[in-house]
Amino acid sequence: METQAPETPGELQRRILADYKNLSKRLQQIAQFAVDHPNDMALETTATIAERAGVQPSAIIRFAKAFGYSGFSELQRVYQTRLAESASSYSERLRRLRRDEENATESVTPQGVLRQFCQANRISLEHLAADIAPATLERAAQCLAGAQRIYLCGQRRSFPVVAYMAYALGQIDADAVLLDGLGGMLGQQAVRMNAADVLFAVSFHPYAEETADVIRRADEHNVPIVVLTDSPLSPVAAHATVCLEIHDAELHNFRSLTASMCLAQALTVSVGLALGRGDAESDNG
Amino acid sequence: METQAPETPGELQRRILADYKNLSKRLQQIAQFAVDHPNDMALETTATIAERAGVQPSAIIRFAKAFGYSGFSELQRVYQTRLAESASSYSERLRRLRRDEENATESVTPQGVLRQFCQANRISLEHLAADIAPATLERAAQCLAGAQRIYLCGQRRSFPVVAYMAYALGQIDADAVLLDGLGGMLGQQAVRMNAADVLFAVSFHPYAEETADVIRRADEHNVPIVVLTDSPLSPVAAHATVCLEIHDAELHNFRSLTASMCLAQALTVSVGLALGRGDAESDNG
DNA sequence: GGGCGAATAAAATTTCTATTCCAACCAGGG
DNA sequence: CCCTGGTTGGAATAGAAATTTTATTCGCCC
Structure with missing residues (x-):
């Protein structure tokens, strides 16, 4: 609620570990599960996660809100990006690169364009x-x-x-x-x-x-x-x-x-x- | 409807490619999208996928049923397992790639040669x-x-x-x-x-x-x-x-x-x- | 070119899911 | 012992998503 919600998987992971000891018992239980089963967090429904973690669905919502998200869906989005990126991130990475750099002011200068192409091509070679x-x-x-x-x-x-x-x-x-x-x-x-x-x-x-x-x-x-x-x-x-x-x-x-x-x-x-x-x-x- | 629905990502991919030419135009369009954007298939909703693929949501359902699933959710489950599996094997692939590089004997196999070229070209782009x-x-x-x-x-x-x-x-x-x-x-x-x-x-x-x-x-x-x-x-x-x-x-x-x-x-x-x-x-x- | 059947789009329906809310609960302090 | 702060469980709700149903279009054969 009070602080900004982490937007990247890495950030989130760090926040969970850091705040762990301040969480209530139930929320710690969920944090544990989240760290151990990030895939479930990304793919399953609140009901399923709740069952697997041995808690109530509403506790999952509380967990999400405790980290500043408006609800579970927002939290899940973060876990999904983690999954998508780590999988066959290729087209995803290129798309992000394009989005990030195309609106940068330097992207229209020749050296900006060259840098973008070098970067994109390096990824594709990888x-x-x-x-x-x-x-x-x-x-x-x-x-x-x-x-x-x-x-x-x-x-x-x-x-x-x-x-x-x-x-x-x-x-x-x-x-x-x-x-x-x-x-x-x-x-x-x-x-x-x-x-x-x-x-x-x-x-x-x-x-x-x-x-x-x-x-x-x-x-x-x-x-x-x-x-x-x-x-x-x-x-x-x-x-x-x-x-x-x-x-x-x-x-x-x-x-x-x-x-x-x-x-x-x-x-x-x-x-x-x-x-x-x-x-x-x-x-x- | 008639035949068994593929349960593994690999099976599914093969089935899509094999049956492709027998599908109707719209379904081919979806097949194309599915092959090109497996991540979207795993994570997005029918409405979103439909929009990105340029078709109606109901067409997505028909697509799923055409491959023997009871509905889209069942099909999506398969794409999700693919994603989950590849997430864990990604670091594995990277490790293998690195290990192989030290292996000089491999440099004469086609994939060894390819890897060397990719590596060398990435450096030259840098x-x-x-x-x-x-x-x-x-x-x-x-x-x-x-x-x-x-x-x-x-x-x-x-x-x-x-x-x-x-x-x-x-x-x-x-x-x-x-x-x-x-x-x-x-x-x-x-x-x-x-x-x-x-x-x-x-x-x-x-x-x-x-x-x-x-x-x-x-x-x-x-x-x-x-x-x-x-x-x-x-x-x-x-x-x-x-x-x-x-x-x-x-x-x-x-x-x-x-x-x-x-x-x-x-x-x-x-x-x-x-x-x-x-x-x-x-x-x- | 007109009628038939499959394929599709759009609307309607149903199912399911996230979320809210409130009563019950627990711990600690008066 | 009872109040008080926060925490939890579970029913109720609102909303969204998948699916079904209904029209409509399209393509083909006669």
Whole structure:
């Protein structure tokens, strides 16, 4: 009632421990339970919590109010953020970052923008390393390394990713062909794919029609397909032999490519290592 | 209704993906949202979820029933367990990640390589934010924003960077031309540059001859030049009006592009903000 | 193009939950 | 022993949320 209610999980935890000895017997009992079962506090109803803690529902309300909240719901909100943040906080963190920084005055200066992007991209790289399933990545690398020729396809925003791979795979003497659709001849370029090859396709949200076409064609000819996309439900994922899911940061309505590029690079190097020409040349330009 | 309702988060995820194509349009929309925002599914109310997903609350119920649950609450319970479980395993994942890093043998597996790249790139992003002089960045942004037309030039490893910029600048309706040297006509494309335009050139170590040529030509015609390169002593830096120096990470003899891409993106957004069309569109592909 | 059935939206209903309130309770001091 | 401060338990209440019901729309087949 009297003091300000903690708004972050950490603050709350500290407050509970500090005020513990000043609480009444029943409230101490609840504090104990809250510290021991934060998940229950976040997910269960007052009735359930009351039962599990062996108290009356109204005592739960009193507990919340004792820490300055208007009611239990407000307290529960704090426990929920704790849970959401600690879980797969990725998009949550990015969203918060965006909210925090977009209204800061410096966010419109170039260096402010740069700092935001650096920060956001660092977070997305952090998660990239943890989120990609090793087995999936392994299969993707093997798929590419075992192919006679690697066809690369990506339009619009995805194009830089495959452009980079075309270059990098060339550096390790892999037989890579970039399907660039130059002169409207994407179909012509793609028609030679066969089952001994592999198609590496990159496609993000609005999912360019051309890429979908190439994938469909590859699927019809039993060409293995490695896909890099942003959702397992994306139309391109359906035909994938191996599907790599990636979530790049988005800021100022621009989606980044950092994580995608990083993954592309790691894949290329892995293919190189598999082919025994990983750390080959001295330089690349 | 007909089949058994999934009781574990993993099962549920698989069921959603498998049945996706059999669902009605609205239900697909919800499935999409559920896959993308599991936290919301666990913590928010039907009304809130409905609003965020852009559907009616009753549609959420139908969604739950479509997977065999008696109602939404039962479905939500599953998402809650997912959240609760991942909360406890998060620190576990971090610990594993750290432990693995000390393990040198893993560095040749794809996930080991990926982790190294993520780590290295995160460090380079950290430095990027600190190393770039705000004034230089500001001048670069103004230079680009004030130009009638932006010519983009980058070969080999630098190409993905300018390819991305060509795309991104197009998104904000800037007049950008990618000098891709297609059909050996790089000279033809470059000849129209004049003093009201600007040339944005990217060039790294062995410094492609074509890029140097374009820069030389631009300089002769008094075209302002913004250069992104890896050394102030590089041959391309000499002619630069504004010179941005960048140091991407290098691993396994492959130089990354992460920092360059990040800078390119920050620049593009800054140009957009300067032109007053920064956060324009809803989406970009 | 008109009628049929499924899918959806909107309103109405029911269920459940947080919260309030007050009587009973307990401890300590007169 | 009884009053007095705070504390507790549990019924009552107000409100919100899930669910059901009812119209309406949409898409498809004849």
